[in-house]
Amino acid sequence: MEIIIMAMTSVGTLFILIAAIGLIRMPDFFLRLSVTIKAATLGLGFIMGGTALYFLEFSVTAKVIAIIFFLLITAPVSGHMIGRTAYFTGMKLWKGTILDELKGKYDRKTHSLTSDGDDPSERTPPVDEL
Amino acid sequence: MLNNYLLFGILPVLSISAILVFIRFLKGPYTLDRVVSLDFLINIGIGIIAIYSIVTDHSAFLDVAMILALIAFLGSIAFSYYLEQRGKR
Secondary structure (H helix, E strand, O other), rough: OHHHHHHHHHHHHHHHHHHHHHHHHOOOOHHHHHHHHHHHHHHHHHHHHHHHHHOHHHHHHEEEEEEEHHHHHHHHHHHHHHHHHHHOOOOOOOOEEEOOOOOOEOOOOOOOOOOOOOHHHHHOOOOOOO | OOHHHHHHHHHHHHHHHHHHHHHHHHHHOOOHHHHHHHHHHHHHHHHHHHHHHHHHHHOHHHHHHHHHHHHHHHHHHHHHHHHHHHHOO
């Protein structure tokens, strides 16, 4: 059992270390965001699994499942919000980026999204967002 | 065996990654970089708390980790929401 716990915590720590190195080394804000959110969530899931395997009690396992659930729910939501904010505030893309699919589809003033065929002038005003 | 491995193998690596993230927190060119690295710092803190609860054999520390997982989400949501509203007219 100790071997399994050591292996799980090692894998989780490696993922967190790789995410930290990526946060330092990546050239662009969006690349840094994607590196951080995904790899850190996976690494924390491994570490939490190791904790649950060490204690082997019902209450601890319930807490661990709650923590992993919170992380899996909240990481994509916060990542999406931060990326959306970055795109609105005009964050510069990396010079090697070859495709920006959102270019020209966001209204910079009302922050609403249009699809390809729409004429931006005929759009109905957006309902109140949260 | 397990305690020694966690104390001298795992926790230093987590600390090194926390230092790397803190460098990005200090020098990040935009505010959103700081928001992302703050989120990630709290995540590393959750990992350190979990490892520490194994080392000391107290499972009560996991409550703190659970609250931190919620607070980090609230913080990054609030920061990004208000930064987005700032550019809106």
